[in-house]
Amino acid sequence: MNADAARDQSSIDGASLSNPVVVGVDGSAEARRGMLFAADLSTRLDVELVAVHARGLLERIASGAGSGRSEAVEALETNCLAVLSEIDGLRWSWKVEDGAPIDVLLRVADEVDAGFVVVGSHGAGHSDEPLLGSTSHWVVRNSHRPVIVVPPGDNHPHHRRPFGAGGSLMGGGVADH
Template structure:
């Protein structure tokens, strides 16, 4: 089974990866991990004034800032079977799209653990992924 792991480089990502490693038989052994990082998109009114190769390089560099430390963490945990997707846009939409496109059976993501009031005021990528995805979503706090 393919398992999409949403990563943003935060402490919550580290906790989710630690959980996955601790439960190797459920999440790692015999499964393919797909790390998905979503960089916020440059607004169209600004991006149309930037050369496409410059914009692509920007997204590549921003993605590497998150993905490189995550790969190092996974190597330290003894996990080598992870592929990487870096995307840009709205985080929840892109995570769901990535999971659907790769045929994942599960989405795993860390959550900040905001209460009801926090979600109401700020929204939550995790809440939006749960609402928009037809796949099971495992939240690690």
């Protein structure tokens, strides 16, 4: 039997299908889409979902002493917990950690030996980058684990229109010769 045939059936190209799924949550609609996708994936794989929020400098300042929980984080937690609690068969945990979102997501993914990291394509920072926001971009570039980027909803300003739609290369707005 060759090495490929002997490979563990619970992994695909290094992604463990039996390890937790880590998802970044920041309160944005795109992060919520990512969380729901990650919850569905976790349920289908029968693995734990670890929802992670990175509490940055501005949140720590707003909370006062620097180590307390801000009202925004508490509201985010309440909202996420309510959504995740409603999903039948989902095993999940919630983490709020200090630091930059990229660092926190990758650190938690390593701590729990995540099979996948899930992020929304754009988050609360609202990057002008049309394809990926800065956090999703850097997580993809720096993770040694498989990363799933969940695209924005149809109403998001960065949602790609099909060719031929107004303003695209092939129609609507292109002068006919």
